Amino acid sequence: MIDVPSSPAPGATAMRTPFMAGRLARGFSLIELMIVVAVVAILAAIAYPNYSAHVLKSRRAQAKADLVEYAQLAERYHTINNTYVGFTFPGGAESINSPREGGTAAYTLSMETGQSTFTFTAAAANAQTKDKCGDLTLNQANVKTSQATLSDCW
Structure with a gap:
């Protein structure tokens, strides 16, 4: 067994390293920083698409509410004017535009009216064009259409 001296030889100075026992390490190592960056990137890759889908769905819900509201107003007009x-x-x-409260328009609402028919259309605009449902329509018979399945969009 080799005997390692616990103190430096006479006349030699002890070499201090930043990782000596008893000394507190300060800051982060590059590996620790890279692990944190990787975790944040993974969370962002999952969270952002979900957030975007939720925003599209909420804008679609506002457009559907606007279509139903104007259909109700058209029915009231029809009751009075036949x-x-x-x-x-x-x-x-x-x-x-929808939303009517302001901000960037997600849909443009338009209508076609006849003696006994109407069709309201909510045409997707701006970022809402990425929505799978596309344009939404509603007519006097409460027939609803979209570019995707009705159960997903209405």
Whole structure:
């Protein structure tokens, strides 16, 4: 067995290293930092698509609510006038944006009216064009259409 001296030879100075026992390490190593970056990247890769899908779904829900609201207003107009001809969006506009409260338009609402029929269309706009449901329609018979299955979109 080799005897290792616990103290330096006479006249020699002890070499201090940053990892000596009893000394607190400060900061992060590169490996630790890379592990944190990898974990954050994995979480972001999972979370962002889910967030984007949720935003698309909530904008679609707002457009559906707007379609149903204007269908109700058109029915009220028809009850009074016995026709859908002449029904307009507020201010006489031919189309309006959804959401109506402002911000970036997710859908553009338009309509076609006849004596006894109407069709409201919510055309996807801007980032909403990435939504699988695409354009949504609703008519006087409460027939709903979309580019994907009705159970997914309505």
